[in-house]
Amino acid sequence: NREIRLVSRPTGMPTLDNFELVETPMPQPGPGQVLVRNLVMSVDPYMRGRMNDVKSYVPPFQVGQALDGGAVGEVVQSQSDQLSPGDLVLHGLGWRDHAVGDAKGFRKVEALPDISAYLGALGMPGLTGYVGLVDIAELREGDTVFVSGAAGAVGSIAGQIAKLRGAARVIGSAGTAAKVDWLVNELGFDAAFNYRDAPVRSQLKSAAPEGIDVYFDNVGGEHLEAAIGALKPFGRAALCGAIADYNSETPSPGPRNMTLIVPKRLSLRGFIVTDHSRRMPDFLAEVAPAIASGHIKFASTFVEGLANAPDALLGLFRGENTGKMVVRL
Ligand code: NDP
Numbered sequence: 001n002r003e004i005r006l007v008s009r010p011t012g013m014p015t016l017d018n019f020e021l022v023e024t025p026m027p028q029p030g031p032g033q034v035l036v037r038n039l040v041m042s043v044d045p046y047m048r049g050r051m052n053d054v055k056s057y058v059p060p061f062q063v064g065q066a067l068d069g070g071a072v073g074e075v076v077q078s079q080s081d082q083l084s085p086g087d088l089v090l091h092g093l094g095w096r097d098h099a100v101g102d103a104k105g106f107r108k109v110e111a112l113p114d115i116s117a118y119l120g121a122l123g124m125p126g127l128t129g130y131v132g133l134v135d136i137a138e139l140r141e142g143d144t145v146f147v148s149g150a151a152g153a154v155g156s157i158a159g160q161i162a163k164l165r166g167a168a169r170v171i172g173s174a175g176t177a178a179k180v181d182w183l184v185n186e187l188g189f190d191a192a193f194n195y196r197d198a199p200v201r202s203q204l205k206s207a208a209p210e211g212i213d214v215y216f217d218n219v220g221g222e223h224l225e226a227a228i229g230a231l232k233p234f235g236r237a238a239l240c241g242a243i244a245d246y247n248s249e250t251p252s253p254g255p256r257n258m259t260l261i262v263p264k265r266l267s268l269r270g271f272i273v274t275d276h277s278r279r280m281p282d283f284l285a286e287v288a289p290a291i292a293s294g295h296i297k298f299a300s301t302f303v304e305g306l307a308n309a310p311d312a313l314l315g316l317f318r319g320e321n322t323g324k325m326v327v328r329l
Helices: 046-050 115-119 124-136 153-164 177-185 200-207 221-230 273-292 306-317
Strands: 002-006 019-023 033-042 071-078 088-091 098-102 107-109 144-147 169-174 191-194 212-217 231-239 267-270 300-304 324-328
Touching (some): 019 306, 033 088, 033 115, 071 098, 124 153, 169 177, 169 200, 177 191, 191 200, 212 221
Antiparallel strands (some): 002 019, 033 098, 071 088, 088 107
């Protein structure tokens, strides 16, 4: 058995030296427990925050201990009558070949053509897109919506839900021409731009000359400032993440146009998906059929092998994923 441990805390962008792959004895399930062989695991931007020793909404990873996070695996041994060998389960003990724990920590899921969907479009990131758009930004029919980080796990679902729920126009930003092409030609965004090509402010102005009603923020920084400038009076923004700043050694200055929030009567509201788990059934009832019928598309970018999981995590900050970044074990 093998697991990935944190060996040191990074300053700025993490490096592979912050992690180590360690051989460990094969864990044995006790009474009420299961042993699971992991098949796919998630790397997510929030894990960067857990590499710092700061109090937040999830506790930090501990130096010298294995990391953890979302994973899907197959039960190989069971000492519980709730799960049987062969069952597919979603759980929180990624970053290792095999996981052991009480059966209640493992949720049985159905086999799918691509089980990585449970880590992305049908899982935590998908719910984040749904809650952010529907509950936090209070999307209405006819809205013009701007989504940053639009080709990622959360953004790609948020943008497509906006279209399905009757947004008049959905605009996305992403960091490569191929992603921009995917957003418009595969996912049905009305417009998209590469934020590396020119200032966000001018590109957003061209894509939405009359302004936007809703902004779904995955990026922060220059994107947030541009969106505040583009929001119409009474516009709403769901502040989901600020990945442009996760590796900054000192906090970046805030948007320079904050004073616009008052005269424009804007609502900018942050949220954390784990506060909204009760919305999971509503989200699944709406999005699962849309995925099955092809009205919502999702993609996963696979990195092969547990040993490459640290590089997959760092790849998020280099924009190497289209859709969900997933490690296949
Ligand atoms: P993504 O799949 O979107 O992966 C991260 C993407 O961010 C990369 O592919 C890259 O795409 C983009 N990116 C990286 N660095 C920068 C940068 N400096 N400027 C602009 N874009 C950058 O990740 P997720 O969908 O999982 O997460 C998206 C956001 O949502 C993150 O901010 C995350 O922290 C947040 N989040 C918040 C949750 C909550 O409860 N509030 C829950 C889940 C996620 P590109 O090529 O376009 O640069």
